[in-house]
Amino acid sequence: MNLNNIHSIYFIGIGGIGMSALARYFKANKKQVAGYDKTPTDITSDLTDLGIQIHFEDAVELIEPSFLNPNTTLVVYTPAIPKNHSELQYFINNGFNVLKRSQILGLITENTFCLAVAGTHGKTTTTSILGHLMKECNVPLTAFLGGISENYNSNLILNGTEVSVVEADEFDRSFLTLSPNMACITSMDADHLDIYGNADALKESFVAFSKRVKKDGKLFVKNGLPIKGITYGIEDDSDYTIQNIKIENGTYVFDVKTPKAVLENLKFNLPGRHNLSNALIALAMSVEYGCPHQQLAKALASYKGVKRRFTYQIKTENLVYIDDYAHHPEEINAVHQAVREMYPNKRVLAIFQPHLFSRTRDFIDEFAKSLSQFDDILLLDIYPARELPIEGVTSTWLLDKIENKNKQLVSKAELISKIQESHAQVILTIGAGDIGEEVKQIKKELSIAS
Template identity: 80%
Template sequence: MNLNNIHNVYFIGIGGIGMSALARYFYVNKKHVVGYDKTQTNITNGLIDLGIEVHFEDSIKNIDSKFLNSNNTLVVYTPAVPNTHSELNFFLSKGFYVLKRSQVLGLITENTFCLAVAGTHGKTTTTSILGHLMNECNVPVTAFLGGISENYNSNLILNGTDVSVVEADEFDRSFLTLSPDLACITSMDADHLDIYGDASELEKSFKDFSKKIKPNGKLFVKNGLPLTGITYGIEDDSDYSIHNIKIENGTYIFDVKTPKTVLENLQFNLPGRHNLSNALIALAMAVQYGCPHRQLAKALASYKGVKRRFTYHIKTQNLVFIDDYAHHPEEINAVYQAVREMYPNKKVLAIFQPHLYSRTKDFADDFAISLAQFDELLLLDIYPARELPIDGVTSEWLLNKVNNKNKRLVSKDELLLEIHKTSANVILTIGAGDIGEEVKHIKKELSIAS
């Protein structure tokens, strides 16, 4: 397919974070963009404000005459959309170009110099850092992000089309549609077992992804992963490694050893060793591309983060409120490490919303261990997303596994009342479901109380 011949782009599931970035991209490139989503959110409101038509009812009556020409219309859908969706089935039955988001991303990036970030954890933050570094070094780059960048207040960085920076998503094996020039793999922990069945199949998919790199391309891998490539790590003998770490006023200061030199006294403002690792691999890929070291150092220090990735909403001497997207036990461990490093003597309350029945079932014992670390735990009901309930898999079942005396099962209606009962100095909201919609209410309530 030649995207230059496409005049109309119709999105089914336009409110998804990856889908909305593509919608913005096509809109900026003068295509007529329309989309459906199940729910009105801040993301869909932002698209509407931009001038994109969005509707929230699945009905073929919403498909106007502009989209009746199958020769110049592209339909993009997310795998989260059920196969009973009437608009999707209309386009399929009429012979339109109908592609998954990942396939479209592959088409857009195939004629660019592509830098791809893969891994079960850290993709969004690493991609956001890398996009920011490339942009600040005046590289003609388009970066598709899986979150809203604090620097750009967008999930799309658009500074040219010669170079692309993308998340290589392992869900549904989507990343196998890409053919990057430079790629990294940050982690390969078991996840998405509803798709893969077991951890060995997931590992195989990452190995398959590594074979998609162009013949003269480079693969970066976190030290310790069972793959061959340029290695990176913290305080080890990797090809790229961080050393001499200090924390001053909540900022990391450190040196980076590269294969050719040492970059000294770099600054990075996101807490947590996992974020240091994300910064390191983004820096390594930018160095490999050829970005000047001095500009990279300045860009790294100016990076502000991604919304819902250890995002501060209240940060005072007596009270801290942080929101994070963590939805896997290893990600919760990383959040805990960051909180303990920054607030070693504070009492911490975690409010967690499990995401997916299948993930809760597959990793229940690991969730129990990670959640038990906090001083106090409030557990919300499981957010189902695309799934139907699994018999016996409930938040109450999970809570019974957590070895923590200060734990309670709560509904969203009870949440503010329960928060008032805590004596914690640091409050965390954690999860990938709709818990993010509660953040503004919690922030308002805590601000009034304090």
């Protein structure tokens, strides 16, 4: 398909983080853009401000007539949309080109020099660091991010069209639509077992992705993963490795040994060893692309992060409130490590909303173990997203397995009062569901109280 011949793009699920980045991209490229989503959010509001028409009812009659020509309109949908969605069915049954988000990314990037970031954790942060580093080095790129960059207040970085930086998403095997010139794999922990069935099938898909890298391309892998490539790691014998780590005023200061040189006294402001690892692979890919070391060092120090990735909402001497997207046990462990490293002597309250019934079931013991590390735990009901309930899989089941007496199951209505009852000096909201919608109010109430 030649995207140049397409005049209108209609998105089903336009408010999704990956979908909205594509909507911004096509709008910036002078296409007509409109879409449907289930509920209004800050993202849909931002898209509306750009002049994109969005409605929130699944009804074909609400679609602008100019989008109902199969010869000039491309339809993009997210796998989270149910197959019986009436708008989706209308487009399928009336001869429109209907493609998944991942297929569109494949089309956009196939004529660019593509850098792809894969892994069960760290994709969004790594992609946003990589996009920021390369933009600051004046690379003519478009970066599609799975989160809102604090540096650009957007999930799209536009600085040209010769190079593309993308997240290579393993969900639904989406990353197999890409053919990158450079790629990295940050992690291969079991996840999305509702799609894959078992961990071996997930690993096989990462092997298949590694073979999608072009023959003259480069693949980077975190040291220890069972796939061959240029290795990276922290304080080990990798091709790219971080050495001499210090923390100065909440900032990491460190050296990076590359195959050809040592970059000294680099600075990075995000806490947590997992974020150091993300910074390292973004730096390694930028170095291999050819970005100047001095500019990279400056760009790394100016990186601010991604919203809902260890995002400070309140940071005072007496109270710290951090919001994070973590929704897998390993991600919760990473948040815990970062908090304990930065605030070793403070009491920590974790408020967690499990995401998906299947993920909660598949990792129930691991979730219990990771949450038990915090001093106090408030647990919300499971956020279903695309799923129907599974019998016996509840937050009560998870709560019973947490080995910590300071734990409670709470509703959203009582959340703020329960937080205010806590004596914790560090408060965390964690999860990938709609817990993010509660952050503004929690911040407001905590700010008043303090």
